[in-house]
Amino acid sequence: MHALPRRIRALLFDVFGTVVDWRGSIIRECRALGRKKRIAADWDAFADAWRAGYRPAMARVRSGELPWMNIDQLHRMILDGLLPRFGIDTLTEDEIDHLNRVWHRLEPWPEARRGLTLLKRRHVIATLSNGNVALLVNMAKHARLPWDTVLSAELFQHYKPDPEIYLGAAALLGLEPSEVMLVAAHKDDLRAAQACGLAAAFVRRPREQGPKVKLDVAAAPSFDYNARDFVDLARKMAR
Amino acid sequence: MHALPRRIRALLFDVFGTVVDWRGSIIRECRALGRKKRIAADWDAFADAWRAGYRPAMARVRSGELPWMNIDQLHRMILDGLLPRFGIDTLTEDEIDHLNRVWHRLEPWPEARRGLTLLKRRHVIATLSNGNVALLVNMAKHARLPWDTVLSAELFQHYKPDPEIYLGAAALLGLEPSEVMLVAAHKDDLRAAQACGLAAAFVRRPREQGPKVKLDVAAAPSFDYNARDFVDLARKMAR
Numbered sequence: 001m002h003a004l005p006r007r008i009r010a011l012l013f014d015v016f017g018t019v020v021d022w023r024g025s026i027i028r029e030c031r032a033l034g035r036k037k038r039i040a041a042d043w044d045a046f047a048d049a050w051r052a053g054y055r056p057a058m059a060r061v062r063s064g065e066l067p068w069m070n071i072d073q074l075h076r077m078i079l080d081g082l083l084p085r086f087g088i089d090t091l092t093e094d095e096i097d098h099l100n101r102v103w104h105r106l107e108p109w110p111e112a113r114r115g116l117t118l119l120k121r122r123h124v125i126a127t128l129s130n131g132n133v134a135l136l137v138n139m140a141k142h143a144r145l146p147w148d149t150v151l152s153a154e155l156f157q158h159y160k161p162d163p164e165i166y167l168g169a170a171a172l173l174g175l176e177p178s179e180v181m182l183v184a185a186h187k188d189d190l191r192a193a194q195a196c197g198l199a200a201a202f203v204r205r206p207r208e209q210g211p212k213v214k215l216d217v218a219a220a221p222s223f224d225y226n227a228r229d230f231v232d233l234a235r236k237m238a239r
Numbered sequence: 240m241h242a243l244p245r246r247i248r249a250l251l252f253d254v255f256g257t258v259v260d261w262r263g264s265i266i267r268e269c270r271a272l273g274r275k276k277r278i279a280a281d282w283d284a285f286a287d288a289w290r291a292g293y294r295p296a297m298a299r300v301r302s303g304e305l306p307w308m309n310i311d312q313l314h315r316m317i318l319d320g321l322l323p324r325f326g327i328d329t330l331t332e333d334e335i336d337h338l339n340r341v342w343h344r345l346e347p348w349p350e351a352r353r354g355l356t357l358l359k360r361r362h363v364i365a366t367l368s369n370g371n372v373a374l375l376v377n378m379a380k381h382a383r384l385p386w387d388t389v390l391s392a393e394l395f396q397h398y399k400p401d402p403e404i405y406l407g408a409a410a411l412l413g414l415e416p417s418e419v420m421l422v423a424a425h426k427d428d429l430r431a432a433q434a435c436g437l438a439a440a441f442v443r444r445p446r447e448q449g450p451k452v453k454l455d456v457a458a459a460p461s462f463d464y465n466a467r468d469f470v471d472l473a474r475k476m477a478r
């Protein structure tokens with residue numbers, strides 16, 4: 001573990017995959033929709049394809065090819081391409097809009113709420129997500145996530161891993177980057193935060209991409225903390 | 240009471256004077272500072288003068304005379320002018336900086352936390368304050384205010400009553416202006432919100448400016464709700 005140069009005052013959390021189980025949540029809701037609407041589709045593949053469209057769509061915004069679009073808009077753009085590909089042609093516009101907002105209704109990992117509540121006792125806890133503000137607020141309400149505030153790429157009009165979002169979040173909180181720690185299950189996100197001077201806590205979420213995908217969840221000494229989950233992180237930070 | 244055209248989904252709260260007792264809080268902390276540092280000053284007048292500098296300072300930003308400065312910066316600019324006026328010349332830079340952040344440590348009105356907790360059950364509750372994000376987050380932590388998120392003029396680089404802040408807040412929450420209600424003890428703030436299509440709830444805070452100043456706290460039929468306090472508002476909204 002590296003020596004922390006300053007006291008950590010705020011913890012910023014990546015959300016999709018780190019706090020919530022996007023894949024399991026989407027598959028469950030889509031299966032229920034399929035039963036109700038008598039749509040037989042491969043919902044596992046559908047969820048994976050939706051998520052797979054996310055990075056390329058953000059890359060088009062980051063490069064300037066697309067104007068600023070928030071994640072609700074990018075999710076909808078990807079969804080509009082997926083529906084015909086998966087042979088789904090019986091949904092009304094209202095149903096498609098509701099489906100697009102499944103990302104507002106994702107379920108947290110089992111210990112996430114308890115871990116956040118523990119971490120909140122001694123730190124400011126906030127999201128730092130590419131998800132838009134409305135999505136994150138609705139998700140917090142749905143999943144009872146006890147954020148002190150919601151910070152989003154939308155506030156900076158820069159998606160992770162652009163430095164503007166990490167530095168912008170620290171500035172909005174009135175803190176030096178070294179007083180802020182990103183908590184994420186994704187090493188590339190953590191490395192981008194470290195390059196901006198933030199501390200970094202890696203949390204293992206081995207099932208983020210389902211049971212068949214083997215993710216790199218090995219602890220890395222370059223991170224300030226490596227934790228099994230949020231409760232474990234709270235225990236390690238209390239030492 | 241006016242018919243509400245759409246269901247109210249989110250409540251946005253003015254903060255200084257509506258949620259927290261800025262005057263009482265500042266006077267209490269300044270008196271303690273005065274005792275500790277043996278400074279004899281008229282702290283009631285000092286608090287009033289500090290607050291009196293706030294609107295003119297924001298007006299200079301709103302007009303473009305000053306570049307964007309957040310409230311911490313404006314409070315410090317005003318404070319730097321007040322200290323010599325009140326004969327306060329024994330504070331170190333660290334002490335002045337700490338004093339400037341008294342606005343992060345304001346105490347809520349007695350029923351505010353309970354009322355917010357009630358209102359949070361059925362609505363998104365967020366700040367909509369000219370205070371900066373760090374100030375509002377630190378205040379929420381200090382006073383245990385259960386916001387779903389913190390929205391601030393700083394996010395829009397527009398101070399109230401500019402329309403950009405009311406419309407920007409609704410847009411960030413993914414809502415139509417008519418689905419959002421401003422809750423405030425200040426009729427001018429409410430009227431500016433109404434001009435943008437938001438609903439408006441007036442809450443009486445007769446002691447905001449101290450026992451000697453008689454404020455206009457009469458109910459007005461042009462507002463969607465007129466309430467004694469947040470608990471009363473929760474009761475009225477539950478009908």
